[in-house]
Structure formats: structure tokens, C-alpha cells
Amino acid sequence: MSITEQIRSLEELASVDAELKILEDQLNQERSTLDALRGSLQKLEDKLKTDRAHIAALDKTRSDLVAEVRQMNQQIEHSREKMNRSRNEREANAAQRELEELRKLLRDREEEIGKLTTEAEGARQGIEGTEGEASKISAELGSQEGDISSRLSEVESQKAKRVTDREVAAKKLPPVLYRRYEQIRSKRGTGIAQTSDGTCKACNMALPPQLFHRLRREPLLDQCPSCNRIIYFVSPAAAAQPVKEG
Known part of the structure; x- marks a missing residue:
């Protein structure tokens, strides 16, 4: 996948x-x-x-x-x-x-x-x-x-x-990714977050520039250093509604 x-x-x-x-x-x-x-x-x-x-x-x-x-x-x-x-x-x-x-x-x-x-x-x-x-x-x-x-x-x-x-x-998800998602969701209420401008849309904290550039350069899943949610890049034009912190 x-x-x-x-x-x-x-x-x-x-x-x-x-x-x-x-x-x-x-x-x-x-x-x-x-x-x-x-x-x-x-x-x-x-x-x-x-x-x-x-x-x-x-x-x-x-x-x-x-x-x-x-x-x-x-x-x-x-x-x-x-x-x-x-x-x-x-x-x-x-x-x-x-x-x-x-x-x-x-x-x-x-x-x-x-x-x-x-x-x-x-x-x-x-x-x-x-x-x-x-x-x-x-x-x-x-x-x-x-x-x-x-x-x-x-x-x-x-x-x-x-x-x-x-x-x-x-x-549909690989078992390892699903387990990580569940662990985060059980603690945070939501398991994923998006970024389109260098800010985590779940916790509103700025991402390290190097991490943001990696996410923007190619499809990539990482974790927000602030809230630990699984984070990925979406273009500003296609940005979904921000995932609110629970």
C-alpha cells in the first residue's frame, strides 16, 4: 500500500x-x-x-x-x-x-x-x-x-x-500503522493531523522546518512533535477541515 x-x-x-x-x-x-x-x-x-x-x-x-x-x-x-x-x-x-x-x-x-x-x-x-x-x-x-x-x-x-x-x-491499514493510530486516538481523541503551512492543524503548533519540508516534498507520514498525532501534508488549495484537538 x-x-x-x-x-x-x-x-x-x-x-x-x-x-x-x-x-x-x-x-x-x-x-x-x-x-x-x-x-x-x-x-x-x-x-x-x-x-x-x-x-x-x-x-x-x-x-x-x-x-x-x-x-x-x-x-x-x-x-x-x-x-x-x-x-x-x-x-x-x-x-x-x-x-x-x-x-x-x-x-x-x-x-x-x-x-x-x-x-x-x-x-x-x-x-x-x-x-x-x-x-x-x-x-x-x-x-x-x-x-x-x-x-x-x-x-x-x-x-x-x-x-x-x-x-x-x-x-485497509497496515497493522502497525493502525495500532499507532489507535494508541494516539485513545490519548488525544483524534489520531491524525494535517499541515499545509508548517503548522499542525490539530494542536496549532509550528512544525520544525526540516520536518515540514520533508512532508511537503513527497507523500510522507510522520508524527507531530507537539501532539504526537500522525501528520501529513495537504496543499493549501486541497486542505481538508482541520482536525480539532479533543
Whole structure:
């Protein structure tokens, strides 16, 4: 294979790689959109699960306190009866102290019940807001998922075709040159560069004059001393678009 043919094959391979990168970026963008919606929905569902469990715990604690309040009311009635049956001042004072302690405990429990009720109501309102947000995201996901999946399928099909094209293009190159191209591409994003004026069009660094003269004199493949890309000469009139550094 002549150097000219190698250059054409490298250009063909680099063009396919550039298209594959665009397609992969499109796939990543579409997948990211779906993943973001699904992730947001999952977070909201996890929050709803946690908040509902919290409300259940609040309701249970409140229910336990309500039962305790009923018992205290019964104890208060019993203490009143004891005070009414008191035979002397000492028994009356003892019953009165017991009654006051029970009333204090009762007020504390009722206050706790009030706080729990307020907290539960606030949590329920929060759940309503979260449910509304989750419903909105779910609807957005439902409306976009089909379109995105369709676009993903289309881009995947294009990518598969270009992967086949790449395999064909890669086989045209000598194995040693292909391996060098892949090593450079894996580090730099692109594997080739052109020059038409003594400057590497990939990294925009000036080439050593002796190297540039060699490249211009005859078809030749070398490497840019600055970016290490495989470099070759193209006439200014026929210069391709510069290969941008990744």
C-alpha cells in the first residue's frame, strides 16, 4: 500500500471515528435525559416511602398516647372518688396530690398529642406536594420515553452501521500503522493531523522546518512533535477541515 493510499485510508478511518463520536454523544445525551427523569422519579418515590413510614410512626405514637390519656382520665376519676371518700385531712391531701400529678401528666400527654397531630398534618401536606411533583415527572417521562427510545434505536442503528464501516476501513491499514493510530486516538481523541503551512492543524503548533519540508516534498507520514498525532501534508488549495484537538 502506497503512502498516498495509507493517507486516504487514515482519513476515511478518522472520518468514521468522528461520526461515531457524534453518534455516541447523541446516545449519551438521550440516555442522560431518560436517566435524569427516572432518577428524579425514583428519589421522589423513595421520599414518599420514607415520609409515609414516618407518618405511620407518628400515628402509632399518637394512638398510644390517646389510649394512655383514656387510662389517665379513668385514674383521675378514681382519684376524685378517693378524695371524696377521704376520712381525714391526710387522706384528702394525698388524694389531692395524686390528682394534681395525674392532671399534669394528662396535660403533658395532650400537649404531645397536639404536637404529633400538627407534625403529621404537615407531613401529609408535604406528601401531597411530593405526590404532585412525582405525578408531573411521571407524566413527563411517559410523554418523552417513547420518543427518546425511538431516537435511541435509530442512533444505535446508525452507530452499528458505522462500526461495520470502521472495521472495513481499519482493515485497509497496515497493522502497525493502525495500532499507532489507535494508541494516539485513545490519548488525544483524534489520531491524525494535517499541515499545509508548517503548522499542525490539530494542536496549532509550528512544525520544525526540516520536518515540514520533508512532508511537503513527497507523500510522507510522520508524527507531530507537539501532539504526537500522525501528520501529513495537504496543499493549501486541497486542505481538508482541520482536525480539532479533543
